[in-house]
Amino acid sequence: MVRHYLEVLDLSRSEFIEAVRTAVRFKSEGYPPNGLRGTTLALIFEKPSTRTRVSFTSAIHRLGGSYDYISSAELQLARGEPVSDVGKVLSRYVDGLVCRVYSHATLRELATHSSVPVINALSDQHHPCQALADLMTVFELKRTFNGVKVAFVGDGNNVATSLMQACALTGVDFAIASPRGFSVSEEQTKRALEAARASGAEVTLTEDPKEAVKGADFVYTDVFVSMGFEAEREQRLKAFVPRYRVTRELMSLAKPQAKFMHCMPVKRGEEVDAEIADGPSSVMYDQAENRMHTEAALLYLIFGRWGWL
Numbered sequence: 001m002v003r004h005y006l007e008v009l010d011l012s013r014s015e016f017i018e019a020v021r022t023a024v025r026f027k028s029e030g031y032p033p034n035g036l037r038g039t040t041l042a043l044i045f046e047k048p049s050t051r052t053r054v055s056f057t058s059a060i061h062r063l064g065g066s067y068d069y070i071s072s073a074e075l076q077l078a079r080g081e082p083v084s085d086v087g088k089v090l091s092r093y094v095d096g097l098v099c100r101v102y103s104h105a106t107l108r109e110l111a112t113h114s115s116v117p118v119i120n121a122l123s124d125q126h127h128p129c130q131a132l133a134d135l136m137t138v139f140e141l142k143r144t145f146n147g148v149k150v151a152f153v154g155d156g157n158n159v160a161t162s163l164m165q166a167c168a169l170t171g172v173d174f175a176i177a178s179p180r181g182f183s184v185s186e187e188q189t190k191r192a193l194e195a196a197r198a199s200g201a202e203v204t205l206t207e208d209p210k211e212a213v214k215g216a217d218f219v220y221t222d223v224f225v226s227m228g229f230e231a232e233r234e235q236r237l238k239a240f241v242p243r244y245r246v247t248r249e250l251m252s253l254a255k256p257q258a259k260f261m262h263c264m265p266v267k268r269g270e271e272v273d274a275e276i277a278d279g280p281s282s283v284m285y286d287q288a289e290n291r292m293h294t295e296a297a298l299l300y301l302i303f304g305r306w307g308w309l
Contacts, residue, residue, distance in 0.1 A: 003308040004111040004118040005298065006104075007126040008165035009191060013199060015306065016169055017145075020136045022297035023290065035300045036065030042094045044086075044110075045121075046072045046101045047227060051264060051288055052121050052129070056098055059296035068094070087113035095303060099123075102228065117308045119298070124158060124228070125188075130263050131162035132294035135170060137287045138218060141259060149173040150261075151216035151254065153209045154244050154271055155236075156184035159222045159263050164188070168195035168203055175204040177212035179239045209244055216254040220261040221246050221271045237270070246272040251281065259283045 004010060011019070041060060045053065053069070060067045075086070083106055090097060091114040101107050104123035111118040120128055135145070142148050150167050152160050156178045164184060167174035174192075176184065183205060184192075196203045206212050213219055224240040225233045251258060260276050262284040268274040276282065302308045 002115060002117060003306075004114075004120075005128060005302070006107055006111060006118065006120045006123075008128045008131050008162050008169060009195060010128070011169070013169050015301075016132070016135070016166065019132055019294060019297045019301055020139050022301060023132070023136050023293040024140065026296055026300075027290070027293045031059075031062040031296060032300070033062070033064050035063035035296075036060060036303060037063075039065040039096070039299075039303050040094045041065060041067045041096045041098055041299070042090050043067050043069045043121075044075065044090075044097060044099045044101070045069065046075070046099075046106075047122065049100055049122075051291055052100055055288075055291040056121065056295050059292050059299060063296055063300060065299070067098075083109040084113040086110065087118075088115075090114070091116040095309075096299075117302055119302075122158065125161065127158045127162045127263070128165075129291065129295055129298070130159055131166035132298065133287050133290040134163055134220070134261065134263075135166045135172070136290045136294050137261070137283055138172065140286070140290075141283070142217065145170040145172050148218075149175065149216045150218045150220060151212045152176040152220045152222075153212060153246055153250070154178065154221045154240060155182050155224060155226070157222060157226055160184055161188045163220065164192045164203065165195065168192040168201050169199060171199040171201045173202040173204075175206065175212040175216065177206050177209040177244065179244065180207060182236075182239060209250060210253055213250055213253045216258055218259050218261050219246055219251055219254050222263055223265065223267050224271050225267075241270060245270065246276055248273065248275065251276060257281075261287060264288055 087110040100121040104125040260282045
Protein backbone atom coordinates (compact mmCIF):
# COMPACT_ATOMS: atom_id res chain seq x y z
CA MET A 1 0.00 0.00 0.00
CA VAL A 2 1.36 3.43 -0.94
CA ARG A 3 2.39 5.68 1.95
CA HIS A 4 2.51 9.46 2.13
CA TYR A 5 4.41 12.07 4.16
CA LEU A 6 1.71 14.57 5.04
CA GLU A 7 2.84 15.18 8.61
CA VAL A 8 5.76 14.26 10.86
CA LEU A 9 3.91 11.41 12.57
CA ASP A 10 3.50 9.62 9.24
CA LEU A 11 7.07 8.48 9.91
CA SER A 12 8.05 6.11 12.68
CA ARG A 13 10.69 7.27 15.15
CA SER A 14 13.31 5.07 13.48
CA GLU A 15 12.40 6.36 10.00
CA PHE A 16 12.60 10.00 11.10
CA ILE A 17 15.99 9.49 12.73
CA GLU A 18 17.25 7.56 9.70
CA ALA A 19 16.24 10.47 7.47
CA VAL A 20 18.14 12.90 9.72
CA ARG A 21 21.25 10.71 9.82
CA THR A 22 21.14 10.19 6.06
CA ALA A 23 20.90 13.95 5.55
CA VAL A 24 23.91 14.52 7.81
CA ARG A 25 25.85 11.99 5.75
CA PHE A 26 24.82 13.60 2.46
CA LYS A 27 25.93 17.00 3.75
CA SER A 28 29.37 15.77 4.82
CA GLU A 29 30.11 13.14 2.18
CA GLY A 30 28.11 14.29 -0.84
CA TYR A 31 25.01 12.96 -2.57
CA PRO A 32 24.81 9.65 -4.47
CA PRO A 33 24.55 11.05 -8.03
CA ASN A 34 22.20 8.28 -9.20
CA GLY A 35 20.12 8.18 -6.03
CA LEU A 36 16.95 9.20 -7.88
CA ARG A 37 17.94 8.08 -11.36
CA GLY A 38 14.81 7.30 -13.38
CA THR A 39 12.58 9.02 -10.81
CA THR A 40 10.32 11.90 -11.87
CA LEU A 41 8.49 14.11 -9.40
CA ALA A 42 5.72 16.66 -9.90
CA LEU A 43 6.12 19.79 -7.77
CA ILE A 44 2.63 21.24 -7.27
CA PHE A 45 2.85 24.72 -5.76
CA GLU A 46 -0.34 26.67 -5.00
CA LYS A 47 1.67 29.06 -2.79
CA PRO A 48 4.76 31.08 -3.74
CA SER A 49 8.07 29.87 -2.36
CA THR A 50 11.78 30.56 -2.16
CA ARG A 51 13.44 27.98 0.10
CA THR A 52 10.96 25.17 -0.46
CA ARG A 53 11.08 25.30 -4.24
CA VAL A 54 14.84 25.68 -4.63
CA SER A 55 15.74 23.20 -1.89
CA PHE A 56 13.57 20.51 -3.50
CA THR A 57 14.68 21.17 -7.07
CA SER A 58 18.34 21.25 -6.05
CA ALA A 59 17.97 18.04 -4.04
CA ILE A 60 16.30 16.24 -6.94
CA HIS A 61 18.91 17.47 -9.42
CA ARG A 62 21.84 16.46 -7.21
CA LEU A 63 20.36 12.96 -6.85
CA GLY A 64 20.00 12.55 -10.61
CA GLY A 65 16.21 12.73 -10.70
CA SER A 66 13.90 14.94 -12.73
CA TYR A 67 10.93 17.12 -11.89
CA ASP A 68 8.10 19.14 -13.39
CA TYR A 69 7.23 22.34 -11.53
CA ILE A 70 3.52 23.23 -11.72
CA SER A 71 2.52 26.62 -10.30
CA SER A 72 -0.95 27.66 -9.19
CA ALA A 73 -1.44 29.54 -12.47
CA GLU A 74 -0.79 26.35 -14.42
CA LEU A 75 -2.91 24.02 -12.30
CA GLN A 76 -6.33 23.06 -13.62
CA LEU A 77 -7.39 23.13 -9.95
CA ALA A 78 -7.60 26.90 -10.34
CA ARG A 79 -10.16 26.33 -13.09
CA GLY A 80 -12.30 24.00 -11.05
CA GLU A 81 -10.89 20.56 -11.87
CA PRO A 82 -11.60 18.13 -9.00
CA VAL A 83 -8.62 17.41 -6.75
CA SER A 84 -9.38 13.70 -7.10
CA ASP A 85 -8.87 13.87 -10.87
CA VAL A 86 -5.54 15.67 -10.46
CA GLY A 87 -4.31 12.99 -8.06
CA LYS A 88 -5.45 10.11 -10.26
CA VAL A 89 -3.98 11.51 -13.46
CA LEU A 90 -0.67 12.94 -12.26
CA SER A 91 0.20 9.76 -10.38
CA ARG A 92 0.10 7.94 -13.74
CA TYR A 93 2.77 10.28 -15.09
CA VAL A 94 5.22 10.63 -12.20
CA ASP A 95 6.69 8.68 -9.29
CA GLY A 96 5.71 11.13 -6.58
CA LEU A 97 3.95 14.43 -5.84
CA VAL A 98 5.55 17.21 -3.79
CA CYS A 99 2.79 19.65 -2.85
CA ARG A 100 2.78 23.13 -1.32
CA VAL A 101 -0.88 23.97 -0.79
CA TYR A 102 -3.16 26.34 1.05
CA SER A 103 -5.42 23.72 2.60
CA HIS A 104 -4.39 20.48 4.24
CA ALA A 105 -7.72 19.06 3.08
CA THR A 106 -6.49 19.43 -0.52
CA LEU A 107 -3.39 17.46 0.36
CA ARG A 108 -5.41 14.67 1.99
CA GLU A 109 -7.66 14.38 -1.04
CA LEU A 110 -4.69 14.25 -3.40
CA ALA A 111 -3.16 11.50 -1.27
CA THR A 112 -6.44 9.56 -1.19
CA HIS A 113 -6.55 9.43 -4.97
CA SER A 114 -2.83 9.19 -5.75
CA SER A 115 -1.17 5.85 -6.49
CA VAL A 116 2.27 7.34 -5.72
CA PRO A 117 3.68 8.97 -2.56
CA VAL A 118 2.50 12.51 -1.78
CA ILE A 119 4.90 14.70 0.20
CA ASN A 120 3.71 17.77 2.08
CA ALA A 121 5.96 20.70 1.20
CA LEU A 122 3.67 22.93 3.31
CA SER A 123 -0.01 23.16 4.16
CA ASP A 124 -1.97 25.33 6.55
CA GLN A 125 -1.77 22.65 9.26
CA HIS A 126 1.65 21.04 8.87
CA HIS A 127 5.18 21.73 7.61
CA PRO A 128 6.89 18.36 8.10
CA CYS A 129 9.84 18.97 5.77
CA GLN A 130 10.78 22.05 7.77
CA ALA A 131 10.67 19.96 10.96
CA LEU A 132 13.10 17.44 9.45
CA ALA A 133 15.55 20.25 8.74
CA ASP A 134 15.05 21.70 12.22
CA LEU A 135 15.82 18.40 13.94
CA MET A 136 18.81 17.83 11.67
CA THR A 137 20.12 21.22 12.82
CA VAL A 138 19.57 20.23 16.45
CA PHE A 139 21.37 16.91 15.88
CA GLU A 140 24.31 18.56 14.10
CA LEU A 141 24.91 20.87 17.03
CA LYS A 142 24.17 18.51 19.93
CA ARG A 143 25.04 15.11 18.35
CA THR A 144 22.08 13.66 20.22
CA PHE A 145 18.37 14.15 20.81
CA ASN A 146 18.58 13.09 24.45
CA GLY A 147 18.52 15.80 27.10
CA VAL A 148 17.83 18.57 24.57
CA LYS A 149 15.14 21.23 24.96
CA VAL A 150 13.59 23.29 22.14
CA ALA A 151 11.40 26.28 23.03
CA PHE A 152 9.02 27.83 20.51
CA VAL A 153 7.70 31.34 21.11
CA GLY A 154 4.83 32.65 19.02
CA ASP A 155 1.97 31.42 16.87
CA GLY A 156 0.96 27.77 17.23
CA ASN A 157 0.90 27.45 13.46
CA ASN A 158 1.90 24.74 10.98
CA VAL A 159 5.61 25.18 11.76
CA ALA A 160 5.03 24.92 15.50
CA THR A 161 2.77 21.90 15.07
CA SER A 162 5.31 19.96 13.01
CA LEU A 163 8.18 20.98 15.28
CA MET A 164 6.24 19.79 18.31
CA GLN A 165 5.53 16.46 16.63
CA ALA A 166 9.18 16.04 15.61
CA CYS A 167 10.48 16.78 19.09
CA ALA A 168 7.92 14.47 20.68
CA LEU A 169 8.79 11.70 18.23
CA THR A 170 12.56 11.90 18.72
CA GLY A 171 12.64 12.43 22.49
CA VAL A 172 13.51 16.14 22.48
CA ASP A 173 11.83 18.18 25.21
CA PHE A 174 9.56 20.85 23.74
CA ALA A 175 7.94 23.94 25.24
CA ILE A 176 5.73 26.40 23.42
CA ALA A 177 4.47 29.79 24.54
CA SER A 178 1.55 31.29 22.61
CA PRO A 179 -1.10 33.88 23.41
CA ARG A 180 -4.57 32.60 24.21
CA GLY A 181 -6.36 31.81 20.99
CA PHE A 182 -3.14 31.16 19.05
CA SER A 183 -1.99 27.87 20.54
CA VAL A 184 -1.49 24.57 18.72
CA SER A 185 -4.81 22.78 18.25
CA GLU A 186 -6.00 20.40 20.95
CA GLU A 187 -6.06 17.50 18.50
CA GLN A 188 -2.45 18.01 17.42
CA THR A 189 -1.33 18.56 21.01
CA LYS A 190 -2.95 15.30 22.08
CA ARG A 191 -1.19 13.39 19.32
CA ALA A 192 2.16 14.95 20.21
CA LEU A 193 1.68 14.05 23.86
CA GLU A 194 1.05 10.43 22.86
CA ALA A 195 4.28 10.38 20.86
CA ALA A 196 6.13 12.02 23.76
CA ARG A 197 4.99 9.33 26.18
CA ALA A 198 6.54 6.72 23.90
CA SER A 199 9.83 8.59 23.45
CA GLY A 200 10.20 10.02 26.96
CA ALA A 201 10.05 13.64 25.79
CA GLU A 202 8.40 16.35 27.85
CA VAL A 203 5.90 18.66 26.12
CA THR A 204 4.92 21.92 27.83
CA LEU A 205 2.32 24.46 26.70
CA THR A 206 2.12 27.88 28.32
CA GLU A 207 1.21 31.50 27.64
CA ASP A 208 4.43 32.71 29.30
CA PRO A 209 7.44 33.05 26.96
CA LYS A 210 9.84 33.28 29.90
CA GLU A 211 8.60 29.97 31.29
CA ALA A 212 8.95 28.25 27.92
CA VAL A 213 12.46 29.53 27.21
CA LYS A 214 13.92 28.80 30.64
CA GLY A 215 16.78 26.30 30.29
CA ALA A 216 16.26 25.80 26.54
CA ASP A 217 19.06 24.75 24.18
CA PHE A 218 17.22 26.27 21.21
CA VAL A 219 14.78 29.18 21.02
CA TYR A 220 12.59 29.14 17.91
CA THR A 221 10.09 31.60 16.49
CA ASP A 222 8.22 32.27 13.25
CA VAL A 223 6.48 35.27 11.71
CA PHE A 224 3.42 36.45 13.58
CA VAL A 225 1.52 37.12 10.35
CA SER A 226 1.89 34.10 8.06
CA MET A 227 1.00 34.04 4.38
CA GLY A 228 -2.78 34.04 4.06
CA PHE A 229 -3.35 35.86 7.37
CA GLU A 230 -2.59 39.38 6.18
CA ALA A 231 -6.16 40.51 6.93
CA GLU A 232 -5.52 39.66 10.62
CA ARG A 233 -2.25 41.58 10.82
CA GLU A 234 -3.38 44.29 13.24
CA GLN A 235 -5.09 41.77 15.54
CA ARG A 236 -2.11 39.43 15.51
CA LEU A 237 0.52 42.08 16.18
CA LYS A 238 -1.56 43.34 19.09
CA ALA A 239 -1.61 39.82 20.55
CA PHE A 240 2.07 39.03 20.00
CA VAL A 241 4.05 42.26 20.22
CA PRO A 242 6.08 42.92 22.26
CA ARG A 243 5.64 40.07 24.76
CA TYR A 244 6.41 37.23 22.34
CA ARG A 245 9.28 38.89 20.49
CA VAL A 246 12.60 37.11 20.91
CA THR A 247 14.96 39.64 22.47
CA ARG A 248 18.33 39.53 24.18
CA GLU A 249 16.50 39.56 27.51
CA LEU A 250 14.38 36.54 26.56
CA MET A 251 17.39 34.64 25.16
CA SER A 252 19.23 35.24 28.44
CA LEU A 253 16.76 32.89 30.17
CA ALA A 254 17.82 30.00 27.95
CA LYS A 255 21.09 28.12 28.42
CA PRO A 256 24.23 30.25 27.99
CA GLN A 257 25.10 28.73 24.60
CA ALA A 258 21.50 28.52 23.36
CA LYS A 259 20.91 28.91 19.63
CA PHE A 260 18.23 30.95 17.90
CA MET A 261 16.12 29.22 15.22
CA HIS A 262 13.73 30.57 12.57
CA CYS A 263 12.22 28.91 9.50
CA MET A 264 12.37 32.16 7.46
CA PRO A 265 11.38 34.53 5.98
CA VAL A 266 12.06 36.64 9.06
CA LYS A 267 10.49 39.96 10.04
CA ARG A 268 13.23 41.63 12.08
CA GLY A 269 11.72 43.91 14.69
CA GLU A 270 8.46 41.98 14.89
CA GLU A 271 8.98 38.39 16.09
CA VAL A 272 12.71 38.80 16.76
CA ASP A 273 15.18 41.61 17.25
CA ALA A 274 17.72 42.02 14.45
CA GLU A 275 20.63 41.60 16.86
CA ILE A 276 19.39 38.08 17.64
CA ALA A 277 18.43 37.05 14.11
CA ASP A 278 21.78 38.25 12.76
CA GLY A 279 23.85 37.52 15.83
CA PRO A 280 26.28 34.69 16.64
CA SER A 281 23.61 32.53 18.28
CA SER A 282 21.49 32.37 15.11
CA VAL A 283 21.42 29.11 13.13
CA MET A 284 18.58 30.03 10.80
CA TYR A 285 20.77 29.88 7.69
CA ASP A 286 21.91 26.39 8.69
CA GLN A 287 18.25 25.39 8.97
CA ALA A 288 17.61 26.81 5.51
CA GLU A 289 20.52 24.85 4.02
CA ASN A 290 19.44 21.71 5.82
CA ARG A 291 16.08 21.83 4.06
CA MET A 292 17.88 20.63 0.92
CA HIS A 293 19.80 17.87 2.70
CA THR A 294 16.80 16.48 4.60
CA GLU A 295 14.53 16.63 1.55
CA ALA A 296 17.17 14.80 -0.45
CA ALA A 297 17.42 12.16 2.26
CA LEU A 298 13.64 11.82 2.46
CA LEU A 299 13.26 11.35 -1.30
CA TYR A 300 16.22 8.97 -1.46
CA LEU A 301 14.76 6.78 1.29
CA ILE A 302 11.16 6.89 0.06
CA PHE A 303 12.07 5.85 -3.48
CA GLY A 304 14.89 3.57 -2.43
CA ARG A 305 15.33 1.89 0.92
CA TRP A 306 11.78 2.35 2.22
CA GLY A 307 10.05 1.58 -1.07
CA TRP A 308 6.79 3.40 -0.38
CA LEU A 309 5.14 2.28 -3.62
